[in-house]
Amino acid sequence: MPEVDRTPDWQPRSEEALNNQLATYDQMRESCPVAWSEYQHWTVFRHADVMTVLNDHDTFSNVVSSHLSVPNGMDPPIHTPYRKVIEPYFSDQAMARFEPTCRSIARKLVKKLQTNEPFDAVDALSQPFALQIQCAFMGWPESLQAPLNQWVKANHRATLSGDREAMAFIAEQFDGYIRQLLEVRRNAGAEAAKDNTSLLMEETVNGRRMTDEELISLLRNWTVGELGTISACVSILLNYLASHPELHRQLARNPLELPEAIDEILRMDAPLMSNRRVTTRPVELGGRTIPAGEKITILWASANRDERVFGDPDAFCPARNHQNNLLYGAGIHVCPGAPLARMELRILMEEWLAAVTRVTAADHSKPERALFPAGGFHHLPLVVEKR
Template sequence: MSETRQQDWDPRATSVLEDQIAAYDEMRSRCPVAFSDYLQWSLFRHADVMRVLEDHETFSSAASRHPSVPNAMDPPEHTRFRRLIEPYFGPEAMADFAPQCRAIAEGVIDRLPADGEIEAMAVMGQDFALEIQCAFMGWPTSLHEPLRAWVNRQQAATLAGDREVLGELALEFDGVIRELLASRREAGDAAPDDVTTRIMNETVEGRALSDAEIVSILRNWTVGELGTISASIGILMRYLAANPELQGRLRADPGLLPAAIDEILRLDAPLMSNRRITTCPVEIGGRRLEAGERLTLLWGSANRDEAVFGDPDEVHLDRDPEDNLLYGAGIHVCPGAPLARMELRHFMEALLDATIDIAPLPGQPVVRALYPAGGYSEVPLHVRR
C-alpha cells in the first residue's frame, strides 16, 4: 500500500466543488494522474482511463468494501453473472418495455404547466427516475415516495460523509428488497412475472442465487438508475434551454436525439466516477503505484479530453460512439445502457413533442451537484406548451 504522500490536489476544496467540470479540465493538463487522501489516485485522461478499463488483470474491479454483483467482480466470476444479467437489457426485453416507458414519460411530461416555471431536477428528473425504475422492476407505485425519501437521505449522508448513516441506509434499502422477495415467495405461482421474480429464479453455475446476490443485483440496478437518470434529465433539459439553436434542430428532427443525448451527457457527466484497485505494481501516467492502491476513474474528465474530443464543450452529433465513456467500456461496460438510452430518448421525445419552448429563468442560475454526484442539484427553467 502507498505510504503517506503529498497531495496533488484537494477534491473537496470549495473551488473544485463549485465547478467539478472546470476543475477536472484544469487537472487534466496540470496533473493527469493525481493523488489525494480523499480519492487516492485520480485519473483524468481518456487514454489512462481506457488502459485501466481494458486491463482488468492489473486493475481489479473488486474495490468495494461491500459485496457488489457483478460491479465489483473480476473474471471468471464477473463473466458468469454478466451472462445472466445481459438478457434483461437485450433487444427483446427493451421492445417489451418500450410502450410502458413511453407512457410513463408522457405522464410525467403532462404535469408540466402550460406556461410557467419548474425546477427540472425534482419535478422532472426524480419523478421520471422513480416511476420508470419501479415499473421496470415490477415494483408497486406505493414505493415511489418512500424511495424518494430514501434517495434524499442517502444524498445528504453522502455529502456529509456520514458512513454510519450510509450503512444504516444500505441496510434499510436491502430490507425493502428482501420484503419484495418474501412477498413473491409467499405468493408462489401467483407471483407477478416481472424482472424481480425472474431474477429470483435465476441460477449461476447450476445453483440458485443466494438472497445476498439477488439483493446486490437489484440494489445496483435501482440505486444507480435513480441517481443517473434523474441527473441526466437535469443535464439535458438545462443544455437545451441554454442552447435554443440545438433545441430547435432536435424539435425539427427527433431522429438526432440518440446521438445528441449521448453527446450532451459526454460533456457534462451524470455519473462522475468509478473505482478500481491495483493487483500489482504498475506505472501509469508517469506515476508509480504499488499493489493494493485505489484508483478513481473520473468519467467527468476523461470524456472531455481534448486529445480525443478537441474542444470538449462543442457538441458534434457525428462523433465516434466508441470514444464516449458515458456507459464505460471493456468487460464492465454498463449492461443497462440500452435501457437508459431508451428511457432518455422516450423522455426527450415526449418533452419536445409536448412543449413549444424550454428556456432558462433569468436571475435564477442552476446549482451544480457536489461530488460524487454529477450534473445539477437545481435546474430552474421556464416552459411553454
C-alpha cells in the same frame, strides 16, 4: 518499491473544485493527469489512461469493497456468470416490451408540467421519471416510490459527508425494502407476477439459484445506478437545451438525431462522475508509480472531455465523438443497462420535444449543481412554452 509521496496534488472537496467541477478537471487533466488526494486517492483524468485501466482488469480490479457487489464489484471468472444472467434483461426484445410503459410514464410527466410558470425540473420531471421508470421496470409497487426517493436523498447526504455509520444504516434500510419484495413474491408462489424481480429470483448462477444476499446486492446496484444517473441525465439534457435553443428546434424537426445528440450532451457534462478500481500489482500510469492495493478513481467527467481525443471538449459534434465516448464505460464492465438508459432518455426527450416548443432558464432563481460524487443538478428552475 520506494515510498510513495502522499502530498496531495489537489483538493477535490475544496469549495473551488466543487463550485467549478468541469473547469477544475480540465485544468488537472493538463497539469497532473494522475493525481493523489486523500479523498479520491489516485484520480485518473485523461482518456488514454482511463482506457488503460478499463482494458487491464487483471491489474485494476473491480473488487473495491469488502461487501458483496453483484456484478459491479467482481472480476472474472466470478463476474462472468452473473453478467450473463443480467444481460438478457436489457436485450432488444426486452426493451421493445418495456417501451410502451416507458412512453406512457414520460408522456404523463411532460403533460403535467406547468406552462409559462417557473418549475424545478428536478422535482417535477427528472427525479419522478427515474423513480417511476425503475419501479415499473422491476415490477415494484407505486407505494415504494416515495420511500425510495427519500432513501436516495439520504444515501447521497451520507456519501457526501463520508458518514460510514449512516451509510451502513441506509444500506440496511434498502435491504429491508428488497427483502420484503422478495418475501411477497415467495408467499404468492405460482400466483406471483412474472415481473423482472420475480424472474431474477428464478435465475441460476453456476447451477444454483442466487442467494438473497446476491439478489439484494444486484437489485441495490441496479436501483442506485438507475435512480441517480437517469435523474442526472434528464437534468443535464434539459439544461443544455435551455441554453441551446437552436439545437432544441433542430431536434424537434429531426427526432432521429436524438440518440447521438443525447450521448454527446452527456459526454460533455457527465451524469456519472466516477467509478473505482484497486491495483493488484505495482503499475506505472500517467507518469506515476502506483503500488499494489491502491484505490483508483476513474473520473469519467474528465476523460470524456479530453482535448487529445475530442478537441474542444464543449464543441457539440456527435458524429465525430461517438466512437470514443465513455458515457457507458468500456471493456468487460461496460454498463449492461446502457440499452435501457438510452431507450428511456430517447423516449422522454421525444415526448418533451413533441410537447414543448421552447424552454428557458427561469429568472427567479439560479440552478444548483449536484455535488460530487453526484452529477447533474440538485435544482434546475425552467420555464416552458407548449404546443
